[in-house]
């Protein structure tokens with residue numbers, strides 16, 4: 001396929017990543033024991049296009065170059081492109097292809113939103129003509145892998161936008177990334193957006209789901225603490241799941257059942273763990289298999305033998321896994337076992353064993369793997385191949401003999417080492433050399449930190465001879481290996497399926513592992529969020545202090561919780577804990593708590609001011625307002641919202657006003673909302689709503705020393721009483737007595753003045769009336785719900801209730817007026833003090 005001129009980057013593309021990420025030169029990653037890391041290296045390239053109609057219809061195509069998986073998505077989005085941004089955030093692409101018309105002459109709203117939310121993504125404009133839906137369909141028919149799961153063609157035949165994006169993306173990858181796909185080699189998947197919890201990028205950042213905010217390299221993230229996976233596939237699956245937890249109950253329940261079985265059966269747990277530890281990156285391996293290589297050379301031949309050895313190793317590991325899974329009962333584990341027992345996998349294995357020596361295994365060390373490659377093909381396939389191998393063997397023996405003779409001749413314990421770039425070389429440590437000079441035979445002497453490295457002319461010629469014989473081996477093996485790989489390629493679909501199953505098993509094992517190291521409970525899914533003695537999963541795992549567990553509650557009747565309390569008392573931690581525990585439960589994992597009942601959440605929002613400094617182009621307050629507006633626009637009845645200290649970036653009055661309005665708006669929805677605030681007035685005012693509950697964190701104050709504040713980190717019902725914690729903390733921080741005294745005076749004066757003004761103002765009276773009116777409404781609702789009286793009697797009862805409230809309201813207003821007069825005279829007395 002020729003390279004279209006306009007497919008190269010257009011001038012003015014906002015390019016941050018310029019290296020191409022072709023995978024044909026990659027080797028399947030090996031895993032060491034224990035956890036696998038990374039899982040997010042931007043291996044996706046995405047093409048996105050917007051429909052021309054009134055409704056915002058988005059078409060997206062995304063290809064994972066590491067696993068050859070191709071996702072197609074088409075969905076209607078909100079005017080702020082919430083779904084598109086969420087999906088892009090989860091995919092974490094290195095490049096996003098957009099039509100030139102979306103960038104030039106000005107950025108379209110969609111491209112502007114992408115740049116704003118994903119500043120590291122490279123936006124690549126390409127000509128609009130490549131977004132061709134008919135071509136997209138042709139490509140799918142040509143490249144789609146034969147799979148037992150059926151074709152994607154039926155699902156996408158009417159989805160013109162995702163087909164158009166498919167055409168643009170495939171054309172771009174083939175011409176720009178220099179990757180040619182073999183026919184029937186790509187796994188196309190049509191993805192429906194529903195079925196998973198939506199977590200916007202800023203919430204994912206605030207909650208430190210996959211990246212720690214203070215140190216991006218730190219593993220103090222939710223991914224870090226949950227990640228006990230052994231394979232790269234498992235780690236990748238965990239990462240995507242954390243950013244996009246499932247939202248459908250059957251999936252979650254089957255995962256929970258699998259975790260239970262894995263934790264209850266010790267032999268099963270250790271058997272599976274042992275087998276998983278030895279897997280290579282299967283996705284990368286299969287991807288290398290299905291990509292058509294353009295340049296066939298020695299390097300390619302060498303890589304091909306590596307691949308066959310890796311497949312042999314993988315199939316052996318699959319067999320170990322099968323044994324470990326024998327007798328499982330859970331539906332998910334049974335399905336995984338069944339897939340791993342597919343006869344087609346045995347067929348591939350048999351075929352490999354016909355060609356490759358039985359004792360050839362995958363090796364992590366470079367010299368070991370070179371030896372395996374050399375002896376991979378069974379003897380007798382090609383006489384010349386056997387001769388070349390004999391030369392390799394003899395020359396290698398000559399190297400060792402030569403070193404022994406040098407050691408004897410110079411009385412030095414010389415060691416042979418190996419490096420894949422320049423072959424064998426010699427080393428000796430500093431202590432062994434004991435300050436002596438090396439004899440003149442030794443050349444290219446390079447002192448290193450602990451040893452000296454050198455070679456000889458003879459060794460250099462041995463290295464050349466070995467390389468020559470190896471080249472012959474690779475070239476003569478190539479035809480046999482390619483034929484074998486062609487046969488394996490036919491079974492790519494079953495291999496991909498097996499890889500998916502291994503990833504899923506690894507994910508469940510990771511959750512089971514967490515249960516073994518931490519006290520966790522199986523969550524229930526109901527309409528109520530009720531967590532007993534819940535713990536913050538990241539804090540618990542990463543702080544040395546004992547973490548104090550807390551209860552969490554929200555239901556239809558009490559869907560908003562307002563949390564007050566002094567500084568440093570644990571409010572933010574509590575909010576994060578609510579969100580994180582919900583995510584953990586929906587992942588299908590056990591939850592760090594004594595009991596957990598969770599309501600399925602479709603969208604998770606947060607307004608937590610942790611990454612303000614990261615958004616240099618937006619002021620703290622502006623960012624706060626943008627995030628809050630986003631929540632109000634997108635909140636649904638099944639959402640979970642956590643808001644920490646809203647309105648702190650502006651004047652107190654405006655801040656309180658905004659926070660009140662936002663809370664009022666959210667209180668009208670069925671979303672579960674948790675708000676932490678220092679505005680005591682907010683908590684008092686919102687108390688009037690029947691569905692709002694107040695919680696607070698308390699502190700223990702030493703009566704002997706008012707500044708000695710001890711946080712209990714325990715949440716209690718009601719509003720926090722004391723408001724002078726700021727002053728106490730200031731004392732603890734080392735403020736002088738004089739400054740503290742002055743601060744106390746000013747604080748007292750302002751408080752008194754504000755109280756007087758509010759009590760006297762129309763707004764103050766209105767607020768009191770408003771509160772009483774809400775109390776009345778609440779009583780009416782409760783009476784209606786609770787009463788079994790017939791309708792006429794109920795109406796009579798309600799009328800009497802109303803009269804009672806009117807009297808109460810009049811009394812309240814009278815008290816308010818009296819307080820105003822008293823406060824005003826007190827304020828006048830204090831006036832001279834400030």
Ligand SMILES: Nc1ncnc2c1ncn2[C@@H]1O[C@H](COP(=O)(O)OP(=O)(O)OP(=O)(O)O)[C@@H](O)[C@H]1O
Nearest residue numbers: 546547548549566567568569570571572573574713
């Ligand atoms: N349940 C807990 N158990 C142990 N330590 C906790 C707990 N909750 C919070 N902490 C610790 O207390 C410190 C303060 O917590 P946090 O930031 O949540 O307080 P805050 O009330 O939000 O403070 P501020 O109002 O000043 O923002 C943190 O270092 C945190 O690790």
